[in-house]
Every structure is written in C-alpha cells, then in structure tokens.
Amino acid sequence: MPMVVRDESLPAEVTIYEVGPRDGLQNESSIVPTEVKREFIERLVAAGLKTVEATSFVHPSWVPQLADAEDLIAQLDLAGSVPLPVLVPNERGLDRALAAGVSHIAIFASATETFANKNLNSTLDTQLSMFEPVVTRARGAGVDVRAYVSMCFGDPWEGEVPISQVVATGRRLLDMGASQLSIGDTIGVATAAHVGALIDAFGDAGVGVDRLAMHFHDTYGQALANAFAALRHGITTFDASAGGLGGCPYAESATGNLATEDLVWMLTGLGIEHGVDLNAMVATSVWMGKQLGKEPASAVVRALA
Amino acid sequence: MPMVVRDESLPAEVTIYEVGPRDGLQNESSIVPTEVKREFIERLVAAGLKTVEATSFVHPSWVPQLADAEDLIAQLDLAGSVPLPVLVPNERGLDRALAAGVSHIAIFASATETFANKNLNSTLDTQLSMFEPVVTRARGAGVDVRAYVSMCFGDPWEGEVPISQVVATGRRLLDMGASQLSIGDTIGVATAAHVGALIDAFGDAGVGVDRLAMHFHDTYGQALANAFAALRHGITTFDASAGGLGGCPYAESATGNLATEDLVWMLTGLGIEHGVDLNAMVATSVWMGKQLGKEPASAVVRALA
Numbered sequence: 001m002p003m004v005v006r007d008e009s010l011p012a013e014v015t016i017y018e019v020g021p022r023d024g025l026q027n028e029s030s031i032v033p034t035e036v037k038r039e040f041i042e043r044l045v046a047a048g049l050k051t052v053e054a055t056s057f058v059h060p061s062w063v064p065q066l067a068d069a070e071d072l073i074a075q076l077d078l079a080g081s082v083p084l085p086v087l088v089p090n091e092r093g094l095d096r097a098l099a100a101g102v103s104h105i106a107i108f109a110s111a112t113e114t115f116a117n118k119n120l121n122s123t124l125d126t127q128l129s130m131f132e133p134v135v136t137r138a139r140g141a142g143v144d145v146r147a148y149v150s151m152c153f154g155d156p157w158e159g160e161v162p163i164s165q166v167v168a169t170g171r172r173l174l175d176m177g178a179s180q181l182s183i184g185d186t187i188g189v190a191t192a193a194h195v196g197a198l199i200d201a202f203g204d205a206g207v208g209v210d211r212l213a214m215h216f217h218d219t220y221g222q223a224l225a226n227a228f229a230a231l232r233h234g235i236t237t238f239d240a241s242a243g244g245l246g247g248c249p250y251a252e253s254a255t256g257n258l259a260t261e262d263l264v265w266m267l268t269g270l271g272i273e274h275g276v277d278l279n280a281m282v283a284t285s286v287w288m289g290k291q292l293g294k295e296p297a298s299a300v301v302r303a304l305a
Numbered sequence: 306m307p308m309v310v311r312d313e314s315l316p317a318e319v320t321i322y323e324v325g326p327r328d329g330l331q332n333e334s335s336i337v338p339t340e341v342k343r344e345f346i347e348r349l350v351a352a353g354l355k356t357v358e359a360t361s362f363v364h365p366s367w368v369p370q371l372a373d374a375e376d377l378i379a380q381l382d383l384a385g386s387v388p389l390p391v392l393v394p395n396e397r398g399l400d401r402a403l404a405a406g407v408s409h410i411a412i413f414a415s416a417t418e419t420f421a422n423k424n425l426n427s428t429l430d431t432q433l434s435m436f437e438p439v440v441t442r443a444r445g446a447g448v449d450v451r452a453y454v455s456m457c458f459g460d461p462w463e464g465e466v467p468i469s470q471v472v473a474t475g476r477r478l479l480d481m482g483a484s485q486l487s488i489g490d491t492i493g494v495a496t497a498a499h500v501g502a503l504i505d506a507f508g509d510a511g512v513g514v515d516r517l518a519m520h521f522h523d524t525y526g527q528a529l530a531n532a533f534a535a536l537r538h539g540i541t542t543f544d545a546s547a548g549g550l551g552g553c554p555y556a557e558s559a560t561g562n563l564a565t566e567d568l569v570w571m572l573t574g575l576g577i578e579h580g581v582d583l584n585a586m587v588a589t590s591v592w593m594g595k596q597l598g599k600e601p602a603s604a605v606v607r608a609l610a
Contacts (some may be wrong), residue, residue, distance in 0.1 A: 001494075001526070002458075002459070002494045002495070002499070002527075003459060003465045003466075003494070003496075003499055004600060005460070005496070005499040005501075005502050006498065007497075007501065010498070013437075053476065054339045078381065088599045095574065128543070137531040153307075153308070154308060160308045161308075187307070188608075189306075189307045189574075189577055190307070190574075191307045191310070191570070191571050191573075191574025192312075192533050192571065192575060193306075193310040193311065193312040193315070193572070193575050193576075194307070194308055194310040194574060196310075196312065204370070218606050219604065219608050220307070220567065220570050220604055220608055221308075221529055221564065221567035221570070221604030221605060222529065222567070222574075222605065223531040224526055224527065224529065224530040224573060225530040225532070225533045227530070228534065229533065230495050244409060259463050259526065262526035262527070264527065265496070265525050265526070266497065266527060266530060267492075267498050269495075269496025269497070269498070269499060269527075270496055270497060270498050271498075293393040299523060299524065299525055299526030300525050300526060302428060303493075303524050303525055
C-alpha cells in the first residue's frame, strides 16, 4: 500500500459510484448470466462501495447484455443501505423501473448535438423535453434521479465542446429535478486543467461541487490525473468501474472506464476516506475477469492479483 | 488531440528526458540489434525529444541487453544538439564512457540501505563514496553528471522510505557535483500528495526544482497523476519512456515507465511546450513494438496506432 501523505486542501472523504455492473458489462462482448451479475453486485456492496449502478432498463434489443434487468433486480436487496440505481432511457424504461420497485434511477443525456442524434436519435433540445416527464414522474414517485451528461470534454464528430454548452445542459437537467450530474468524458480526451475549468464554470453558474460527479475514461491514460485535478477543485463523487471494465459502444475510440482499484489506491495514499476494502475489490475484479475470460485493465489489479 | 486549457500556475515549458533506449530496453527480455537501437535513438531525436539516454556502460554480464554500448555509441552523433547520456555504474564504466567520447553520463544511486545492497552490493554510505571519484573525474573531463536516486517513495523490502532520507541522499549527490537528480519511484508506489511533499522538502533543503527531474513508474496506474502533481510543484523535467517500455528487473513488482506519449498528450492539453511531435513518437513506438514483438503499454499509442 502507498504511504499516506495528507494534503489538507483536498476533500476528507469521497464517494465512489461504481458503474461496473451497468456501464462495464454493457460494453463487454460476452453476455453474463444473471446469477453472476447478482454475485458481482453483492461482492461490490460487500467491498464497501457506497453506490452500485445495477443495470439498465433500455430496450433489450439495444443492449442485449442487460436484457435480464427485471430478473436481476428481483434478486437484489433494494431495501439495503447501498443504493442500486438503474439506468432509464425514457418513460417506457421508467415504467419498468417503477414496477421493479427501484428507488434510484439515472438518465443519460448528451452535451452535444451529434451525440444526442446518434445515441438518442434526438436533438440537444428535444432530448431535454423527452427527459422532463421521466424526471417529473420519478420524483413524484419518490425516486431519486441522477443525470449523466456525456461528451463533456470533446466529441468524436464535433471535436471541441464549449464549456458553456456543457454547463447549460447540466443546469437544465438540475432545474428539471435531477439531484446530481455525472460529467462524462465519454471519449477520454479531457486533460487536467480542462477538468478544473469545467468545474469552476459550473460553480460560476451556481452549481456547487456537491451536485457534480466526474466520470472519466482512460482512453489516453488521463483518467486518474483528471480525477486528481477534480479532487483539487473539491469534487467528492467519482464514477469508477471494477477492474476498469467497459467503455462506450457508440463512440469508436472510447475504451475503459477509470478503474475503481486505481482510484482507491490514489485516495488511500492521499489519506481520503473511501470505505472500500481494496483486497476485496481486487478479488472481485479477478473473479469477474475469469467470468468474462479477460484480464482486468486496472493496473492495481494486475499488480496485486 | 485534447482541447488546450492553460493553467497559468503551471510551468510554460517542460523537458522530457527520454529513457526508452536505456531504461526501457534494459528491462525487455529480447536483445535488440545495435542497428535497431541506433534507428530508435535517431527517430526519438527526430521526434523532438530534448535528451535521449542512449545506453549503459555496466558490465555486459549484468545487462546483456546493452552489451553493445561501445558499438552503439560509435554509430551515434554525439556532437548533435541533443545530449545522448549514458549510464555509468563505476569508474570502470566511466573509463569506457570517456574512451567513447560521451559528454553526459548518469549514475544510479539508492535512497535505501536494502536496495543499495541488492543493486550495488553496497551500503547507503559506501555507494556515495564509490560515486565520488566517478563524479569528480567526469566533471574534470568536462562531462555532465546526472544522478538517479531510486526507491524514493517506497522500497519493496523496507516499505516506507522517510522523505528526509531521500533529501539527504540527493543533497550529497548534488554536493558531489551532480547537475541534476532524477527522483525515482522505482516500484510505482508514489501518490500525488507524497510527490508534492518530497519536492517541497527538497526546496526546504535548498534544492530548487531546476535541479530535480521526476521518474515515475506506472505499476499502480499513478504515474501521470503524479506527474501532474509534480508540475503543480514547479517541476520542469520528466523522465519518460517511448511507448512505456521497461521497468526494473531488480524490483519484482515494478512495471513500466511513464509512457512518453501519455505525458505528451497531457502536456499538450495543458498548453505546456514540450517540442515533441506526437505522431512521430507514436509511429516510433509502434515500430519498436514490432521489433520487440509486443504491444506498447502506452494508452495513447494503443488509441492512435
């Protein structure tokens, strides 16, 4: 384990929002049995993660990897102390989620016109009107709503994405009733000062760091450096994926999510509370890698396994 | 390429000290033909790197991968504008380096007792007396001396390494006549605040950032986050290895150096001058990977190749 050196200007505690079972498995080519998914989620909860996104109520033909959402949810302890949010693409997905009895959902918006079109067959504006009834109905049913915002640092078709456009999209989702934004670097092109500038721009628009989570991809090796930059700007929620599972199937150049274990290693060295048992995480990712027949991408998992 | 966002508190310009041909190839299992090494170095110089460590005058039985040091040096342009330092372990190595006509050497010291013993068959104190005549004779011959200090953030046998011990070792090497220290995280256990604390401790001991280079390994995925932390503390020289070649054969858990391309990507995003042509670098690492029959570790090389 790293030597602990505390920098008092950094947060004292961080929440890791685990996305492996949804964002990870959705982007793996193999289809994992429901039973294995259940064990994966239970092991992640047991390892100390504070939130574990469980699955997605998208149409099964879009994401066959997660076609068993109802079956899986029925096997999970939704009344436990760890929220198990599910992704919901539209009102039909919300109907399924409410019928399944979930208490936390996530919606998936785009910060760019082209990705809204490619991923949601929509425009930047109409995606927001499409989400409005989803958020309103969810909130009315006492369900918490997180909003992913994708392509926040660059877009494979449009190139650079103006910071003001990301902030405007995020603000509208919060105004609609989302409790938290997950700011996604979907194609991994963010670098450290860009991360800081975007967080500061949200602050200038009245959106505090308590409403923001950061979601980094390691396509160009920058994910952990970007997480450190975000910590310096006060961010206390980070999305990460066990072993570094996953990517984004709609964006050709996108590869793996920030690995939970690599983030946990850094936070441990920084003396920041995270509540995760690293050995249990590594064992879980090694086990999941065997189920998928592939080596985990996480450097920490490879070094410790 | 990443969007450029400048943070004026960071340095405007950085020197990348390329260690691939020496630290990289020394730790690869295949022995590369001299002709290929020459082409590798020439391509790195052409890509814009400001220093390229070429080889090592250690005894050939220690490092058979670099047994052709004399032959290689004879084929290189030592009078060019880019220094091509060579590693020198002792006076015998210095004799060979001086006979070959080099103008820059590097010595390799340990910050810990156990590694001094394992790597140099020496003690922490006697290694320094062993280096004294090397440095004095080199300086007398007008040769510049860089000093590597290894195990600065942790040691596989001793565990934590006190910051004061690293600073004391570094100070003695500078007092002896070394122009620059390369602060090595040989086993990759450094995290970001530890990096900052060590740089600050050197400052308190009168050693400015202009005398320090940082040498990170990516064993636990921390290398680039640590480089960003070091930039924030004013460091302007970073060791890196084309494609992420290399590791440390004497430290079991150590894997790859920080990849030059991943560092270049971050510096580009930060608007920091580095002078390196990224496309030429990626092409060089892809070509070198083919010579070695292995995929480069660098995320940027894998994404762009």
